[in-house]
Amino acid sequence: MDKNTITGFVLIAAVIIGFTLLSRPSAEDIERQKEQHRKDSIEYAQTLLREQESSKPDSTADVKENKVDDFFAVPVQQNDSTSSALDSLQSANQQPEQLLTLENSKVKAVFSTKGGKMVSVQLKEYMSYNKEDKKNTDSLYLFNNDAEFALLLTNKQQKVLSTSNLIFTPIQTEGDNSLIMRYSYSNSQYIDFVYKLADDDYMLKYDINLVGLQPMLDRNRADIFELQWSQRMRRQEKSVKNEQRYSHLSYKYIGGDVKELSSDKSEQLEVKEPTKWIAFKNQFFSPILIADEKIETALLDSKLLPTDENSEYLKYYDAKIYVPAKLGATSETMNAGFTYYLGPMSFSLLKKYDSHIDDASKQLDLDKLVPLGWTLFRWINQYFVIPIFNLLKGTGLSMGIVILLLTIIVKLIISPLTYKSFMSSAKMRVLRPQVEEIGEKYPKQEQAMEKQQATMALYNKAGVNPMSGCIPLLLQMPILIALFSFFPNAIELRQQSFLWATDLSTYDAIIEWKNHIPLIGTHLSLFCILMTATNIVYTKFNMEMTNTGQQQMPGMKWMMYLMPLIFLFMLNDYPSGLTYYYFLSLLITILLTIAFRFIIDEDKVLAKLEANKAKPKKKSGFMARLAEAQKIQQQQLNERNKSNSTKKKR
DSSP states (O other): OOHHHHHHHHHHHHHHHHHHHHHSOOHHHHHHHHHHHHHHHHHHHHHHHHHHHHTSOOTTTTOSOOOSTTTSOOOSSOOHHHHHHHHHHHHHHTSOOOEEEEEOSSEEEEEESBTTOEEEEEEEEEEOOOTTOOOOOOEEEEEESOEEEEEEEEBTTSOEEEGGGOBOEEEEETTTTEEEEEEEEETTEEEEEEEEEOTTSSEEEEEEEEESOGGGBOGGGTTEEEEEEEEEEEOOSSOHHHHHHTOEEEEEETTSOEEEOOSSSOEEEEEOSOEEEEEEEOSSEEEEEEEEEEEOEEEEEEEEOOOOTTOSEEEEEEEEEEEEOEEOSSTTEEEEEEEEEEEEOOHHHHHHTTTTOOOGGGOOOGGGGSOOOSHHHHHHIIIIIHHHHHHHHTTTOOHHHHHHHHHHHHHHHTHHHHHHHHHHHHHHHHTHHHHHHHHHHSOSGGGHHHHHHHHHHHHHHHTOOGGGGHHHHHHHHHHHHHHHHHGGGOGGGTTOOBTTBSOTTSOOEEEEEEEEETTTEEEEEHHHHHHHHHHHHHHHHHHHHTOOSOOOOTTHHHHHHHHHHHHHHHHTTSOHHHHHHHHHHHHHHHHHHHHHHHHSOHHHHHHHHHHHHTSOOOOOHHHHHHHHHHHHHHHHHHHHHHHHHHHHHO
């Protein structure tokens, strides 16, 4: 090896050694690296925890960050006290989950220290539905580990913290049925969720208090609380189709109407106007979040879930809620207040919550969650049907007898209209021989208009209005339609048995099968079959009673018989209480018609009509217009026949 080569190796070694010595970190740098390594380890552990949580349904999975240690403002120069604070924060998050209970005579609510949230609500006065049709003594769960609720906070670096997975410390006071869930960052910086369950009621007060954390939050969002609420809606009833029909994600505008998302399709909606409450409603039960002041805006999402006869869940509801935060006693304290309603959709019960509020614009209108039909039909149910129903229910009789008595009362009240309709039919029936004579006088098809004019002239001379029989029937329709809305939403019928029907709030299947058949489903309901059979008998009976001798449209007779079968397909899945009512109503109508037939002397009716012919008769407005229309139609027909005759000659 020559001298130049040795010199080169020595210089290279000197450069390497010198660079190593110069680039070696100082003691302070080594300490910072150790601290960074510790933080990286913590972050890695939290990442693993988040990945485990992400495998579970979580409505707050879209938040940007869920790291506690770097969410809150941490000084750049960390010292031993900062490190110990972070260590204690991590150890707090590793504490085991605890469950605590608030309970009264109606509700049992369970809370978890994980997220400080309510995880289960049990309604003691209602029994759960058992799809095996066996006796079940378990109380009904409004939700049970299938709901999520979280407060979302955004710091100045735009990182978002969800309280969903934070471990809270419970503070429970003996005797007042209240609970405070506290998450502490320090002694003077914490989040409180305050719960207080009312005595013998379904109302649960819920308050959010933030103390000392405002300086750490994004200024643009510091005066707004962002809440994430979601729930998989449990199946509570036997009929999946019927329950889904009456399940809605609903909300109420401040001083305005109650609105709802679609029940038969998935739908998303941004509610831009201030609202008072949001409800995750099933057919008969609902949790409702009611703001003390208002909900500024809300993003609502209702999703249909795949369902069959064995489904456990029907829908998925999600609400992202933005609520104004009020300043507390100090500038660093913020709070917002709510009330949960956790109970049944009983119209009479929900109406009572507005009984002490005189200002209509400030009423909660929770009773509007019970769908009683459009305005007219709702009035009939609210001021006529429900008071009578509640009066009968208060007697302690079985619900089957209550429906029977309600049907009798309704039929007696509208019996004058039924009588008037029958009398109109009787008048036209006794004139049938004279109408048939007119038919023999004008037998040809081209004489149809003359025959009709002669018939109308006969009715006018006798003082008979053919439409007078239809008007009473039309006046009865609002009551029938109102009851169509009442029975499927009357929670009082739920799990009440009568005869073979074990639950009047759902269908009473007498035959069931596995495979779904279009239009009819997987069962046949006995009360619906009885209703259909009675309807066919009534149709035949009514057609005979209203036969006026005039020629009917081809196929009209079979169309009349087809209608009861259509109602069989329509109502087969509806509550047996409804089809039982329609069965009774049709049966009583037939009996009333037979009674009227014996009461009314048709010979006297005919004599009166003959006497009317001798009196000068002025046409009523309707009859005059009808005669004029027939005259014009006859002229047009004559001109058309004349034109056709001329063409044939050519």
